[in-house]
Structure formats: structure tokens, C-alpha cells
Amino acid sequence: MTDEEAWRSAYRHPVPWGTDYPPMSMVDLFGRSAERHAVRPAIDFMGRRYDYGQLADAVRRVATGLARIGVGKGDRVGLFLPNVPHYLAAYHGALRAGATVVNLSPLYTVDELCHQIEDSGTRVLFTLNAAQLLPTALAVLDKSALERVIVGSIAGVLPPVKSLLYRWFKRAETAPRPDDARVTAFSRLIDNRGDAPPVAIDPERDIALLQYTGGTTGVPKGAMLTHANVAANARQVSDLDPHREATDRILGVLPLFHVFANTCVMNRTIATGGEMVLLPRFDARQALAAITRTRPTALPGVPTMYQALLDHPALAGTDFSSLRVCISGGAPLNAELKQRWEAATGSVLVEGYGLSESSGVLSVNPYEGAQKAGTIGQPLPATILRLVDKEDPARDAPPGQPGEIVARGPQVMAGYWNRPDTDGTTFATDAQGNRWLRTGDVGTIDADGFVAIVDRLKDMIAVGGFKVFPSQIEAILYRHPAVREALVIGMPDAYRGEVPRAYVTLADDAAPGIDGAALMAWLNPQLGKHERVDAVVVRDTLPKTMIGKLSRKDLLIEVRAAASS
Known part of the structure; x- marks a missing residue:
């Protein structure tokens, strides 16, 4: 028996590894599910419920509205939205119109948003009339080639009483929609009969989603995920659940703009005809209340989220009896946290792994039966993971040695947008000429096909499930006249997994009084919340390579050695 035959015989997911996922468009995946489950609840948003028939109607109206303003095949449509019903209607409506969705984080600054709007060629941007979103979107409208902003109303999707209370007591949290021909109300966009026919889609060629990521170089790039990629990953993840034909209700507190939630909250749930309980952002108290109120069967999250829920005083009064499985991703899950969560809730917490470049998920521990703590589980059906030499990816890793994890499967991206x-x-x-996605992570694979990550080749910092690129923070630091050299590294953090920390040397003519605290106070307001450093450390020198290049690797070694001494 070969090594491959051995681990396939030990495969523990509920469908065979060799399950086939024929190419399918996301339009067909959504349409078939909506037709089959028209009267089933699709969304619970703060107590207001929408069934699949209502969601499908909204999707058709968005597609028709986009077609009327000139959005067509291959155009890019940006979503600058939290977890609200508008997101699902805009996402699937844009796909039905033949457009490509560009996911954009609501945490982005104006400059970050401008960069991705320009790089992707996004023409139309969906957002909300929230004070934290609309002013940023309008600034980008003026500073970039963006043509139109479509603005949804928060109050418009709340239950009637909550909507009235929101309009009265949350006025300060909303921003007025300006009288500008480039700005359209979401309600006006969908004021039609939804009668535009869907645009023909080639699942294997047409790009459904541009998901921006640091890739393997730390420079944000758009992963081109075809309709076939995204639809395959939705079905693969759905097939992991042995109870997928039973009640399926998922608590959506992960942000839908993140590829993890895009697949594991939205698309896999649509594939099963399940219900999404959406919360606009993660708040531990609100999430615990939603668990008791809605009785979800699944809860995907990142380790910091589970930690926050465990630490909240309301945990003891929360009814977790409906939860079957919780899926952790985005950052390593430590064994103690897994044990504490399972003891407190009675649900299973499994760790998985994936990348933006793989539509979200490559592997996961089985939901039922024996798992292997400290691993990212076995590959998804139809997915192969193998190890290559860390120095030469054209060769296999030496037998018994860790190697860089590479992946093949129907969910692996076509490539990076405009970056051949x-x-x-x-x-x-x-x-044999097969292409394997290089993950940049170093791991081992045991005889049963369980994969463990032991190191990573990338410099990216994993902060609560988000990827932070040190080079971007360093570039901002270099704008300060007092900074001569800068390096940013990830430091262990009990809550977020890692947190960025900056190390700098000062210019000879630096003004008196410039210290680490002053630099941090200047730096952090220019960064997204997950990018903010916990300290700026001023040093006399920073480590360099033999040719004089700043060495992040050597700095990490120095800092870790000092911390352990």
C-alpha cells in the first residue's frame, strides 16, 4: 500500500475523498437552492427574517438594477459592507448580472480602499449609510476612478420596532446620503421587477470573486476565484457536515468580506438551504444572546472570538444545546482553548485551514469521530496536499522532513488579478505539468493524512484571523521624518494570536522628545484596527544581512531570545 493509499483508507470525512465537483456557476448554485427551498428562512438579521424566495427576489432586482446602470459581464462591483442582508443581495445580484465581486473590508482607510478600487478597476461600490462607512466611500468616490456608490439603509432591514428605535436613537451613527448623481439609494436600485435575464456564465473561466490577499510576497493582490472555484468550495464544505440534511442554522459573526466567512457562513449555507443568523459585527454579549435566541447548529470563528465568548460573564447563562460543531480558522487554535470551549458549551471545536487563494478552505478536522489536536485535519474531498522542498518547490520534501505545503483542488484560484x-x-x-498552489506554510503530513503546520515562509502576521503585512506598516513609519529604519514583526498575544510590534532607529536630526510612545501615537491612527502596533521600540541599531539589508528574521530571533532569557 502506498502512502497515498494509506491515508485515503483512513479518511474520516463523511463523503469519499474522490467525490467529484463538476464545474458550476454561483448563479446556478444560488438559483437551484432558492427554487428548492423558497419558503425556508435564509436570513435572520437582528430578529427580522427573510426566506429564500424573498432573497431571490432581491437578488434578481439588484441584477436588473445593475444592468440598467450599465454594469455588465466582467465589470467589477465592490462590497464595502458589514454582515447585513444587503451584502447577500448585492453579492449574488452582481454575479447574476455577470459582474465580478470585489470584497472590501469595512476597516479600510480611504487610501487602502482607493488602492484596491484602482487595482481592481471597481466601477460600482455598495455600502451603508453608516457614519463609519459612507464618508469613507464618498471620499474614495472623489479620489479614484470609482463611478457610483449605492447606499443601503440600516434601519430599512431591521424589524419594525427596532427600525423605529434606530431612526430615533441612533441618528448619530448614520450619515446623510448626499444629493449627488453618482450616489444612488439601494431602494432606488432595486425599484424594478427583477426581470433582467441572468448573464451566461462560463464557470471555469469567469471570475466570480476578487479576494485581496498578501499572497506569498506581502503585497496585496487580488486572488481570482472563478465561479467553479467558489461553488466547489461551498459544496466541499457542505459535504463535511454529516448532519447537513437536518436543521442547518449558522451564526454569522465572522465578517462576510473575509474569505473564511464567505465560504463557511454564506455560500456553504446557501448550498444546503440553511439559515444564516447575521450579526453586523462581533460583540460577545450580542453573540451569546443570539445563540440562546436562535439556537444555531454551527458557529465558525477565529480563536480570539472563542476566547472572548469564554471570557464574557453572560457565558454561564447561554443555552448552547443546539450547537453541533464550531469551526476554527484564520489562526492556530491552541489545545487549551479547544478544551475550555468544548467543556463550557458541549459542542465540538475543530480546526481547519485555508487561504484566500483556495476560496477559503483546504483542510479541516472531521466534525465527528477521532480528531488530531494540533493539526489542521485532513484535506477536503477532491483536494490534495503535499510537501515540497522548502528551497526548491520543484522537488518533494526529503522523506520524514517538514516541507512547504502545496495544494491542488477545484477550489484553487486561477491566479492573481493583473499579476501573471x-x-x-x-x-x-x-x-506531469500539474500546477500546485504554494501556501508559504511549512508542515508535516502523518500516515493518516492529517496535516500540521510547524512554521511559515511568509512574513505576514496573523492578527485574530486577519493577515497584516509588515511592509505596509513600515512604509507608513518611513513617512515620519524622525524614522531612519523600521522593521515590524509579529509578537505572541494571548487574545489575538499575534500583534504587530514596530522597531525603529531614529535619524540623526530627530527632534528632541521623539520616542516610541510618540511614534505609536502618530502611527496607529493611520492604520486599520487589526494593523495597529502594540508598541514602537526605539533601538540604536537593527539587524542586517551581510549585504546590508534589514533582516526581519534576525530581529525575530533576537527578540524571542531576549523574551525567553
């Missing part, structure tokens, strides 16, 4: 030059470093090619 990166294919040579993003993919490894085997002797």
Missing part, C-alpha cells in the same frame, strides 16, 4: 508575472512563485509545477 507572479505565477512562477505562486505555483509549483510537478513532473
Whole structure:
């Protein structure tokens, strides 16, 4: 028996590893589910429920509205939205119109949003009339090639009483929609009969989603995920659940703009005809109340989220009896947290793994039966993970040695948007000419096919499930006249997994009084919340390589050695 035959015989997911996922468009995946489950609840948003028939009607109206303003095949449509019903209608409506969705984080600054709008060529942007979102979107409208902003109303999707209370008592949290021909109300966009026919889609060629990521170089790039990629990953993840034909209700507190939630909250739930309980943002008290109120069967999250829920005083009064499985991703899950969560809730917490470049998920521990703590589980159906040499990805890793994890499967991206030059470093090619996605993570694979990550080649910092790019923080630090050199590294953090920390040297003519605290006070307001550093450390020197290049690797070694001494 070969090594591959051995681990396949030990496969523990509920469908065979060799399950086939024929190419399918996301339009067909959504349409078939909506037709089959028209009267089933699709969304619970703060107590207001929408069934699949209502959601499908909204999707058709968005698609028709977009077609009327000139959005067509291949155009890019940006979503600058939290977890609200508008997100689902806009996402699937844009796909029905033949457009490509561009996910944009509501945490972005104006400059960050401008960069991705320009890089992607986004023409239309969906957002809300929230004070934290609309002013940023309008600033980008003026500073970029963006053509139109579509603005939804928060109060408009709340239950009647909550809507009235919101209009009266939350006025300060909303921003007025300006009288500007480039700005359209969401309600006006969907004021139609939804009669535009869906645009023909080639699942294997047409790009459904541009998901921005640091890739393997730390420079944000748009992962091109085809309709076939995204639809396959939705079905693969759905097939992991042995109870998928029973009641399926998922608590959506992960942000839908993140690829983890895009697949594991939204698309996999649509594939099963399940219900999404959406919360606009993660708040531990609100999430615990929603668990008791709505009785979800699944809760995907990142380790920091589970930690926050465990630490909240309302945990003891929460009814977790409906929860079957919780899926952790985005950052390593430590064994103590897993044990505490399972003891407190009675639900299973399994760790999985994936990348934006893989539509979200490559592997996960089985939901039922024996798991292996400290691993990211076995590959999804139809997915192969193998190890290549850390220095030469054209060769297999030496037997018994860790290697870089590479992946093949129907969910692996086509490449990076407008970056064909990166294919040579993003993919490894085997002797048969097959392309393998290089993950940048170093791991081991045991005899049963369980994968463990032991290191990573990337410099990216994992902060509560988000990827932070040190080079971007360093670039801002270099704008300060007192900064001569800068390096940013990830430091262990009990709550978020890692947190960025900056190390700098000062210019000879630095003004008196410039210290780490002053630099941090200047730096952090220019960063997204997850990017903010916990300290700026001023040093006399920073480590360098033999050719004089600043060495992040050597700095990490120095800092870790000092911390352990």
C-alpha cells in the first residue's frame, strides 16, 4: 500500500475523498437552492427574517438594477459592507448580472480602499449609510476612478420596532446620503421587477470573486476565484457536515468580506438551504444572546472570538444545546482553548485551514469521530496536499522532513488579478505539468493524512484571523521624518494570536522628545484596527544581512531570545 493509499483508507470525512465537483456557476448554485427551498428562512438579521424566495427576489432586482446602470459581464462591483442582508443581495445580484465581486473590508482607510478600487478597476461600490462607512466611500468616490456608490439603509432591514428605535436613537451613527448623481439609494436600485435575464456564465473561466490577499510576497493582490472555484468550495464544505440534511442554522459573526466567512457562513449555507443568523459585527454579549435566541447548529470563528465568548460573564447563562460543531480558522487554535470551549458549551471545536487563494478552505478536522489536536485535519474531498522542498518547490520534501505545503483542488484560484508575472512563485509545477498552489506554510503530513503546520515562509502576521503585512506598516513609519529604519514583526498575544510590534532607529536630526510612545501615537491612527502596533521600540541599531539589508528574521530571533532569557 502506498502512502497515498494509506491515508485515503483512513479518511474520516463523511463523503469519499474522490467525490467529484463538476464545474458550476454561483448563479446556478444560488438559483437551484432558492427554487428548492423558497419558503425556508435564509436570513435572520437582528430578529427580522427573510426566506429564500424573498432573497431571490432581491437578488434578481439588484441584477436588473445593475444592468440598467450599465454594469455588465466582467465589470467589477465592490462590497464595502458589514454582515447585513444587503451584502447577500448585492453579492449574488452582481454575479447574476455577470459582474465580478470585489470584497472590501469595512476597516479600510480611504487610501487602502482607493488602492484596491484602482487595482481592481471597481466601477460600482455598495455600502451603508453608516457614519463609519459612507464618508469613507464618498471620499474614495472623489479620489479614484470609482463611478457610483449605492447606499443601503440600516434601519430599512431591521424589524419594525427596532427600525423605529434606530431612526430615533441612533441618528448619530448614520450619515446623510448626499444629493449627488453618482450616489444612488439601494431602494432606488432595486425599484424594478427583477426581470433582467441572468448573464451566461462560463464557470471555469469567469471570475466570480476578487479576494485581496498578501499572497506569498506581502503585497496585496487580488486572488481570482472563478465561479467553479467558489461553488466547489461551498459544496466541499457542505459535504463535511454529516448532519447537513437536518436543521442547518449558522451564526454569522465572522465578517462576510473575509474569505473564511464567505465560504463557511454564506455560500456553504446557501448550498444546503440553511439559515444564516447575521450579526453586523462581533460583540460577545450580542453573540451569546443570539445563540440562546436562535439556537444555531454551527458557529465558525477565529480563536480570539472563542476566547472572548469564554471570557464574557453572560457565558454561564447561554443555552448552547443546539450547537453541533464550531469551526476554527484564520489562526492556530491552541489545545487549551479547544478544551475550555468544548467543556463550557458541549459542542465540538475543530480546526481547519485555508487561504484566500483556495476560496477559503483546504483542510479541516472531521466534525465527528477521532480528531488530531494540533493539526489542521485532513484535506477536503477532491483536494490534495503535499510537501515540497522548502528551497526548491520543484522537488518533494526529503522523506520524514517538514516541507512547504502545496495544494491542488477545484477550489484553487486561477491566479492573481493583473499579476501573471507572479505565477512562477505562486505555483509549483510537478513532473506531469500539474500546477500546485504554494501556501508559504511549512508542515508535516502523518500516515493518516492529517496535516500540521510547524512554521511559515511568509512574513505576514496573523492578527485574530486577519493577515497584516509588515511592509505596509513600515512604509507608513518611513513617512515620519524622525524614522531612519523600521522593521515590524509579529509578537505572541494571548487574545489575538499575534500583534504587530514596530522597531525603529531614529535619524540623526530627530527632534528632541521623539520616542516610541510618540511614534505609536502618530502611527496607529493611520492604520486599520487589526494593523495597529502594540508598541514602537526605539533601538540604536537593527539587524542586517551581510549585504546590508534589514533582516526581519534576525530581529525575530533576537527578540524571542531576549523574551525567553
